[in-house]
Amino acid sequence: MMALTALLPLGFLFVILIGIPLCVGICVYRDAKARGMEPVLWTLVAVLVPSFIGLIVYLIVRSSHTxxxxxxxxxxxxxxxxxxxxxxxxxxxxxxxxxxxxxxxxxxxxxxxxxxxxxxxxxxxxxEAGSLKWLWIVLIGIALVFVALILLAMLNYTTAFHQGMTTAVIDIA
Known part of the structure; x- marks a missing residue:
């Protein structure tokens, strides 16, 4: 159970640093290509500009490109x-x-x-270029992974807490 606790931060880190930018990059590349925009440039802007500002700029600019x-x-x-x-x-x-x-x-x-x-x-x-419906599906999937990791961490914590309490009760007796 302890090894699982050590892997939880790595799971969070993977989702935050790799999963979300990768999904955003794929979505922006496909959408920009379908709209006749420069897909590589917009993918780099959406992924590398921090705090999702690049993605917000892309979503504003893309609305004028049919x-x-x-x-x-x-x-x-x-x-x-x-x-x-x-x-x-x-x-x-x-x-x-x-x-x-x-x-x-x-x-x-x-x-x-x-x-x-x-x-x-x-x-x-x-x-009409492809909608970003599947971007929402991917982002919801990532959010569900976050929730699952948090629930798993809470379950692991409560299990360890109860095991500690059981050990403390046995030591007192």
Whole structure:
């Protein structure tokens, strides 16, 4: 029972120093990659900046990045791209009147007011990047491990306390 007590601090240390940053890093990497952001950079920021400040900054910045993909090849593209860097497909139509780029969902050109063809096919598909639902599942799992370690420590302490009391009662008798 004493060896188990010696391992409890190591379990806490492992969960705090390795488990939580590893889970946060995996979640941020996958989410940043799905959103077309720089995954390695954001993973390093989220994991290495202390007190979860890096993770908070990432969560604020990520909200402005939606994942868009080319309708032709499925490659990740940014809203500012005019053509797909992977397949070269045109990502923005141009207004027939003024020649300026227009978005897929526009009915009128914002630059000159000309009516746009409503039947034109979509060039960019916006998809919602994966939610961080599984991050919450992992964090809840880590919290449950914490609770289990604390309960185990309390059980070990009370067992040792009662054994000590039994020994004290026998010594008195």
């Amino acid at each position: 994942a868009s993909v080319c309708a032709h090849c499925g490659a990740a593209v940014q809203d500012s791209f005019v053509c797909c860097p992977s397949c070269g497909a045109k990502l923005k139509y141009t207004c027939p009147a003024c020649g300026k780029p227009v978005d897929d969902d526009w009915k009128l050109c914002a630059h000159c007011g000309a009516e746009l063809d409503a039947d034109r096919p979509r060039t960019v598909v916006r998809r």
